[in-house]
Amino acid sequence: MANPRRTKEEQKVTEAPQNRRDTKKGTGGASSDDAGASAFGMRIENLSAHYGSFKAVTDVSMDIRANKVTALIGPSGCGKSTYIRCLNRMHEVIPGARAEGRVRLGDQDIYARDMDPVRIRRRIGMVFQKPNPFSKSIYENVAWGARINGYKGDMDELVEHSLKQAALWEEVKDKLKKSGYDLSGGQQQRLCIARTLAVEPEVILMDEPASALDPVSTQKIEDTMDQLKQSYTVVIVTHNMQQAARISDYTGFFYIENMGDPGRLWEFDETEKMFSNPDRKETEDYVTGRFG
Amino acid sequence: MxxxxxxxxxxxxxxxxxxxxxxxxxxxxxxxxxxxxxxxxxxxxxxxxxxxxxxxxxxxxVSIVRFLTETQWTAGFATTPEDGEFGIIVLAWATIFSTIIACVVALPIGLGAAIYLSEYASAGLRRWLKPALEILAGVPTIVYGFFALTFVTPFLQGTILPGIQIYNILSASLVMGVMIIPTVASVSEDAIYAVPRGLREGAYALGATKREVATKVVVPAAISGIVASFVLGISRAVGETMIMAVAAGALAQLTVNPLESMQTMTAYIVQVTSGESPRGSLEYETIFAVGATLFVMTLLLNTIAYWFVRRFREVY
The missing domain is CATH 1.20.5 (Single alpha-helices involved in coiled-coils or other helix-helix interfaces)
Structure with a gap:
């Protein structure tokens, strides 16, 4: 899928964007293990995040594998959401907020001095906790992001494709001109996923995307996730441990030992191990529901 | 127990x-x-x-047909209904004309100020700039009138428009525009600021620039409030009296030359009520017809605004 809207600057972020899609198509998600973190996963080194003088997250290092779902779990207020927002430089949108450390996409540090956060966010998309469709039509909600990114292809096709990927097409195909707000909460969230997909990012970050939704909508979004990792690297924050166990390949457990400390990545491993035989006691206590 | x-x-x-x-x-x-x-x-x-x-x-x-179709306003000289002309268009046009000039100044600047305050200014700057702006809205309009007459007109005369008359619709309207800026800015800023942060973040996460977020996501989401601020501004311009009475003069003439004096409906009412027209005289009667016209105009404006705000109200 040659993509004409990628400019030189964007290519700095991912060293070979043209090949990337082809590779993925050829291998699917299955062989991405041997691609390792150097492919199009992310490598985070010593990341700390602050709000003004308050340190919310400290010293997180983590490898996010390409074409895998990585779940971030942990009790409330332990910095999961703050952390995930650092991965596409959304954290700094909040006045007074800043992050330190290294976050690599491919082999580029997205916090390097000459990196443009706008372009980074085009490569690393994000879905938020609360559905936040624009006050535009369903069609425009999906098309808008692609359009501001200079998409020149067939917009109708892109919109349809994105909505299908987000498992929403069948429900909205006859009312694309209606406002995004006319949809239910679960549909709005899938619309937001579709809008993110339409920009064709490398990585999709999801900050508790199903926390405000009913079980049926949650189910649909989880089904979508399984499809998504065929083409994308997915990172998801969730409060729901069953959800993390169901959908993720890797799990990171965030924890605060003492009140007032910044959040830390307490343990990070394959999901199966995290839920069956974690190394640390707090992780076991949390995943077995003893606290949190 | x-x-x-x-x-x-x-x-x-x-x-x-x-x-x-x-x-x-x-x-x-x-x-x-x-x-x-x-x-x-x-x-x-x-x-x-x-x-x-x-x-x-x-x-x-004076028949309503005459009132609507005659093209001169000579009510001040008329002792009987037959020897005067009562074309409301003369006064109405002055009102509309001055409102247009004022809006050309106030709407873009007011909206620009609102976008700046809400989207670009730092929290500290916004904290004192917004109240300062709102205080400006509390300056008595008579002060603006004097400002137009004693500063703006001489300034224009001495610089770019030597042909401008002492009493003219241009200075009065420009100053009226400045007067309306705080109203437009403050009300639309409230609407823009009320757009939830999640909407902005959604746009940022798609790789939108600050300008794209502000103009293509936030402003459309706040459009009903912005239009409400515009209508509020327009209503103030239509009803504004003192600036027009002081700086635009009292020459009821139908013209499109902004350098000349014109009399708006409000300024006319001021002139008659502060003069010596006895109650029950023809001139005295005219101000009610003019007032009624003014009332209908603003009512129409507010009705349109009400409809628009309801029609485009955003549920976030």
């Missing part, structure tokens, strides 16, 4: 009985509040009644 014994105490009254004193208080509050709501509505009806009653008397002397 059981409930029964507790009931037995307290002078033998049933604890579950309604308190009559409380009910009276509740009802009283309701009545007072209702009265407050009705006072303004009834007053408006009273004004409309008087306005249209007197206007009706006028239209028995």
């Amino acid at each position: 059981t409930v029964e014994t507790r009931q037995g105490q307290g002078s033998g009254q049933n604890l579950w009985r309604e308190s009559r004193a409380r009910n009276v208080r509740e009802r009283l509050v309701r009545v007072v509040l209702r009265a407050c709501a009705y006072v303004s509505i009834l007053t408006t009806f009273g004004i409309v009644f008087v306005l249209f009653g007197e206007a009706f008397t006028f239209f028995q002397d």
